[in-house]
Amino acid sequence: xxxxxxxxxxxxxxxxxxxxxxxxxxxxxxxxxxxxxxxxxxxxxxxxxxxxxxxxxxxxxxxxxxxxxxxxxxxxxxxxxxxxxxxxxxxxxxxxxxxxxxxxxxxxxxxxxxxxxxxxxxxxxxxxxxxxxxxxxxxxxxxxxxxxxxxxxxxxxxxxxxxxxxxxxxxxxxxxxxxxxxxxxxxxxxxxxxxxxxxxxxxxxxxxxxxxxxxxxxxxxxxxxxxxxxxxxxxxxxxxxxxxxxxxxxxxxxxxxxxxxxxxxxxxxxxxxxxxxxxxxxxxxxxxxxxxxxxxxxxxxxxxxxxxxxxxx
Amino acid sequence: xxxxxxxxxxxxxxxxxxxxxxxxxxxxxxxxxxxxxxxxxxxxxxxxxxxxxxxxxxxxxxxxxxxxxxxxxxxxxxxxxxxxxxxxxxxxxxxxxxxxxxxxxxxxxxxxxxxxxxxxxxxxxxxxxxxxxxxxxxxxxxxxxxxxxxxxxxxxxxxxxxxxxxxxxxxxxxxxxxxxxxxxxxxxxxxxxxxxxxxxxxxxxxxxxxxxxxxxxxxxxxxxxxxxxxxxxxxxxxxxxxxxxxxxxxxxxxxxxxxxxxxxxxxxxxxxxxxxxxxxxxxxxxxxxxxxxxxxxx
Numbered sequence: 001x002x003x004x005x006x007x008x009x010x011x012x013x014x015x016x017x018x019x020x021x022x023x024x025x026x027x028x029x030x031x032x033x034x035x036x037x038x039x040x041x042x043x044x045x046x047x048x049x050x051x052x053x054x055x056x057x058x059x060x061x062x063x064x065x066x067x068x069x070x071x072x073x074x075x076x077x078x079x080x081x082x083x084x085x086x087x088x089x090x091x092x093x094x095x096x097x098x099x100x101x102x103x104x105x106x107x108x109x110x111x112x113x114x115x116x117x118x119x120x121x122x123x124x125x126x127x128x129x130x131x132x133x134x135x136x137x138x139x140x141x142x143x144x145x146x147x148x149x150x151x152x153x154x155x156x157x158x159x160x161x162x163x164x165x166x167x168x169x170x171x172x173x174x175x176x177x178x179x180x181x182x183x184x185x186x187x188x189x190x191x192x193x194x195x196x197x198x199x200x201x202x203x204x205x206x207x208x209x210x211x212x213x214x215x216x217x218x219x220x221x222x223x224x225x226x227x228x229x230x231x232x233x234x235x236x237x238x239x240x241x242x243x244x245x246x247x248x249x250x251x252x253x254x255x256x257x258x259x260x261x262x263x264x265x266x267x268x269x270x271x272x273x274x275x276x277x278x279x280x281x282x283x284x285x286x287x288x289x290x291x292x293x294x295x296x297x298x299x300x301x302x303x304x305x306x307x308x309x310x311x312x313x
Numbered sequence: 314x315x316x317x318x319x320x321x322x323x324x325x326x327x328x329x330x331x332x333x334x335x336x337x338x339x340x341x342x343x344x345x346x347x348x349x350x351x352x353x354x355x356x357x358x359x360x361x362x363x364x365x366x367x368x369x370x371x372x373x374x375x376x377x378x379x380x381x382x383x384x385x386x387x388x389x390x391x392x393x394x395x396x397x398x399x400x401x402x403x404x405x406x407x408x409x410x411x412x413x414x415x416x417x418x419x420x421x422x423x424x425x426x427x428x429x430x431x432x433x434x435x436x437x438x439x440x441x442x443x444x445x446x447x448x449x450x451x452x453x454x455x456x457x458x459x460x461x462x463x464x465x466x467x468x469x470x471x472x473x474x475x476x477x478x479x480x481x482x483x484x485x486x487x488x489x490x491x492x493x494x495x496x497x498x499x500x501x502x503x504x505x506x507x508x509x510x511x512x513x514x515x516x517x518x519x520x521x522x523x524x525x526x527x528x529x530x531x532x533x534x535x536x537x538x539x540x541x542x543x544x545x546x547x548x549x550x551x552x553x554x555x556x557x558x559x560x561x562x563x564x565x566x567x568x569x570x571x572x573x574x575x576x577x578x579x580x581x582x583x584x585x586x587x588x589x590x591x592x593x594x595x596x597x598x599x600x601x602x603x604x605x606x607x608x609x610x611x
Contacts, residue, residue: 003609044515045423089385091422093504100502114384114422123412124385125340208395209604210388221339256580258392258604286580286606287392292549 006255006281009263012201015240022135022235023183030060030145035152039069049073050099055106057153060145066115067150068092068107070099071159078161079104080306081154085147085169085176086113088196088211089124101299102307104160106153110146110176112139128214133228135235140197144183144236147176151184164188164306168298170289171260172196174251175238178268181249182241189305190249191298194257194289198238199264201230206261239268248276250301252294254285314538317433317529318477325355325443332451334364340388344368344399347388352451354409355443361413362406362448363388365398366457373402374462374594377452377481379445379471380408382490382505384415384422392583394604400596402458406448408441408470426490426505427512431522433529438491442530445470446478453480462594465541466586469532472543476535483593484539485586487546488554492532492562495524497553506553536565543568544589546582549575580607 016022038056045052045068053069072079081104086092091114098105111120112127122130122139130139154160168191169177175197181190196211203212204219215233219226234240249272253265262281269279280297282290314322333351340347340363350362365388367373376397378390386407389397397403407413410420420428420437428437449465452458464483465471469491475481490505498509513520528534543566547556556563556574563570571589575582584607591599600608 003606045511047511047514089383089387089391091384094423096502096507125388207605209392210395211391213395217339217342220342254578254580256606258394258580258583258606261606284581285578286583288577288579290578292577 006262006266009202009266011199011239011264011267013199013237013239013267014234016231016234019235019240026060026141026145027148027183030149033058033060033062035149035156037153037156045094045096047096050096052094052096055153057149059111059149060142061120063111063119063142063146064116065111065146065149066109066113067153068094070095070105072099072102072104075102075104075159077159079159080164080166081106081157081160082302083108083147083150083154083165083167083180085167085173085180086110087169087171087173088127103166103302104154104157106150108147108150110143112143116146125210125214128211129218132215132218132232133225135232138232138236140236144176144179147180148183151180151186155186162186166190166302166306168192168302170194170291171287174260178238178245179241181247182244185246188247189302190245190247191252191301192249193252193291193294194254194260194287195238195251195265195268196260197236198260198268200233200237202264202267203261206263207258209258211259239264239271242268242271243273245272245274247274248301248305249274250278250280250298252280252282252289252297254287254289255281255283256286257289259287314477315529315534321355321439321443322446322477325447328353328355328357330354330447330451332454342395342398344396347398350404350451352447354447355440356409358409358418358440358444359414360407360409360444360448361386362404362451364452364455365389365403366455367399367402372459373400373457374464374596375402375404375452375458376464376466376590377449377474378403378405379448379465379467379474380406380411380441382422382425382468384412384420386412386414392579392604393587394602396602400602401594402452402455404448404452406445408444410437410441423504423508423511426508430512430526431516431519433526436526438530442470442473442477445474449474449478449480464590464594466590472532472539473530473535475541475543476538481539481541483541483590484543485546485590486543488532488559488562491527491530492554492559494527494531497558501553532562533565536562537567539566540568542593543570544586545570545572546586547572547574549577583607
């Protein structure tokens with residue numbers, strides 16, 4: 001039987017009534033922790049056109065977070081900035097390509113990632129189900145905050161233009177782009193590719209591939225915990241953050257995505273609160289979500305929202 | 314092969330693997346059992362892998378997922394249908410420095426490609442190649458494996474493993490790191506090859522030493538020893554490692570070879586390699602072991 005169109009899919013995601021108060025409380029806890037930023041030049045990675053730094057800052061639970069920070073050598077006194085968020089399994093890249101496009105760029109390694117795993121290291125696979133029965137200690141509680149604190153780091157830098165900060169990423173980076181754009185009004189433009197962490201309860205029925213399969217593995221071994229699991233993940237589902245997004249945003253999905261089902265991307269897009277939003281579905285593409293064609297679209301989108309004023313001034 | 318690699322293989326042969334299996338109920342299903350495997354490689358260094366054995370009697374075709382260039386060790390590659398494990402024995406290995414094999418040595422990404430690169434005797438990939446050869450040996454020792462259908466899959470390390478080890482009947486290789494590296498790195502700013510540019514930018518006087526080390530690792534030197542049927546996954550036309558660039562490699566492989574040029578779609582590219590492996594291994598009903606969102610087209 002042919003698959004139903006992903007646009008017609010009816011999601012099972014439901015927003016907990018205390019969703020906003022839960023996250024406001026987390027933000028309040030995080031706000032009491034000094035950022036303590038540290039920025040170390042990295043001569044090995046620095047090139048003639050891009051300065052590279054290793055960055056560290058403190059996040060919730062006092063976990064020290066690593067990041068890569070790149071600056072174009074030729075730049076304005078205040079320069080637009082881009083935060084890049086990583087996929088589930090990828091090692092956070094050095095975002096030199098964004099610096100070469102004229103942005104100051106931060107690539108965050110949330111807790112558990114390489115260089116941020118000294119205090120917290122549930123491993124891969126395992127991150128997705130680490131403490132998944134308790135929203136107050138679930139792995140992604142801190143993980144999300146780590147990315148939001150990246151915005152605080154950018155705002156602490158005198159060379160960053162604070163009114164021109166963008167966020168982007170694909171897969172888990174796409175999901176984190178959604179949650180960051182939702183929770184940090186300082187974000188002025190966002191581009192989310194193949195968003196993961198959106199529609200957990202739908203995805204584990206729609207596909208049986210890792211990483212979502214980690215949850216199916218967990219529920220197969222511990223079926224009695226299903227209610228607790230479903231209760232927790234509702235607080236972390238990007239779809240439930242989406243109505244808070246007010247900045248311009250684009251979302252790209254692959255209609256044959258075998259990792260993050262396109263049905264979840266459509267549901268997410270429908271729930272996004274921003275008026276200026278656009279979905280780019282790519283037929284014939286999987287988890288790449290049409291990256292080869294979409295890169296130019298995203299570049300133009302960010303240039304229009306973050307750099308046009310710079311060009312005019 | 315060469316005195317360099319003869320020495321590595323001889324040293325590896327002196328080191329027993331001593332594999333140790335532990336069943337992992339969390340990742341086991343009705344159709345496959347997953348084991349964590351600890352094994353010893355050159356050094357001695359204790360490695361880790363995930364071994365999945367299908368439920369049922371008989372021997373099964375096997376896929377050996379050679380170590381990738383990333384810190385994370387996957388059970389099967391992200392996006393692969395879990396049901397793949399119902400038809401193949403799969404074994405994925407973390408080489409030294411990767412997660413689960415990162416003590417005492419934790420590799421950095423980026424960073425690993427140039428670790429110790431100015432001396433072939435200390436280059437990080439010397440141990441990594443030995444690890445991968447050892448992984449294939451351990452897999453082939455399993456009685457569940459049909460030794461007539463053994464696919465080694467991965468990047469450059471897959472091809473090198475098939476050349477230095479024995480028993481790979483098929484190879485799926487995506488050259489990324491070790492093909493004409495010194496020539497191609499200056500033509501890109503993209504990692505991982507950018508690591509070479511970074512290194513030589515900071516240490517320009519070491520260029521000749523780096524060239525000497527990489528000469529031991531160039532895929533062209535290994536290709537004549539690969540007798541299995543090989544699928545070369547090339548980059549998209551016009552990219553650094555497209556089919557044209559890889560033509561000399563394909564020509565040097567001793568066994569039957571086909572070259573697939575990327576369509577810049579993980580769906581189309583992934584579907585091609587999944588079908589190829591299934592066809593080579595005589596697996597019927599391929600759609601049943603594909604991800605749900607790939608089945609309609611198959």
